Amino acid sequence: MAATNIDPTTQAYGELQAAFVHYNGALFDGQIPHCLITMQREKRTYGYFSSRRFANRQEKTMTDEIAMNPSYFGVVPLLEILQTLVHEMTHAWQFHCGKPGRRGYHNKEWADKMEAIGLMPSDTGRPGGKKTGEKMADYAIENGPFMQATEALLKTDFRITWFDRHPPAGTEIAAIFGDDEGDDDSGSLIQPLPAGNRSNREKYRCPGCGSQVWGKPGLLILCGNAECKKSAFEAVE
Incomplete structure (x- = not known):
């Protein structure tokens, strides 16, 4: 790939910070203090929150960490990445404004806050799942x-630009930049269809798990949820 003048570090972390600021104002009334957002390839998790994880040597202060796993950035819809961020922001809100449960436990206060801001907790990631517990999706x-x-965020042309080319096993994507190991495109989860009207974004929904994503008109998007078996997202009217 040809070199560009874009600073990848500033761009990648700036996008996550912009989303944090947007959701903090829109969903939490600005109550969540700024934290240190990191990218961590933690196995079997999209992200996590760790309170007071970093310390400032000069100012003798501490700040929280919200970690995002870039291994999934290229294989799940943008909506799920943003859901992960807000999920972890809810943990941050609870740490500063509520009463967190024991380490790793998603209690009723956290679940109620999630539901209030428009994310339904579910241990299965689907309707009918348990709302509290150790391992929770939404x-x-x-x-x-x-x-x-x-929707307001995406109207600003927000995007997650950078993603890990080598996602976890079972979620491989096409080697769109050329693959050193010679894999073909058979594993691609997002493939453009012939050009159409690209002036507006369209909403797509997985018929299996209900995950939603916005994109240019004429996209073929296959769900990365293993249980959905790469079901094609459907355009939502």
């Missing part, structure tokens, strides 16, 4: 505050 509530805030 799904966006249609027309809820999170979806409204996300």
Whole structure:
């Protein structure tokens, strides 16, 4: 790939910081203090929150960490990346404004806050799942505050530009920049269809798990959820 003048570090972390600031104002009334956002390839997790993880040597202060796993940035819809960020921001909100449960436990206060901001907690990631527990997923509530805030964010042309070319096993994507190991495109989860009207964004939804994503008109998007078996996202009217 030809070199560009873009600073990848500033761009990648700036995008995550911009999303943090947007959701903090739109969903949490600005109550969450600034934290240090990092990218960590933690196995079997999209992200995590760690309170007071970093210390400032000069000012003798501490700050929280919100970690995002870039291994999944290229294989899940943008909506799921943003859901992960807000999921972890809810942990940050609870740490500063509520009463967190024991380490790793998602309690009722956290679940109630998630639902209030438009993300339904579910241990299965689908309707009907348990709302509290050790390992929790979530799904966006249609027309809820999170979806409204996300629509506003995406109208600014927000994007997650950089992603890990080598995602976890079972979620491989096409080697769109040329692959050193010679893999073909058979594993691609996002493939452009012939050009059409690209002036507006369209909303797509997985018919299996209900995950939603916005993109240019004429995209073929296959769900990365293993249970959905690469179901094609459908355009939402």
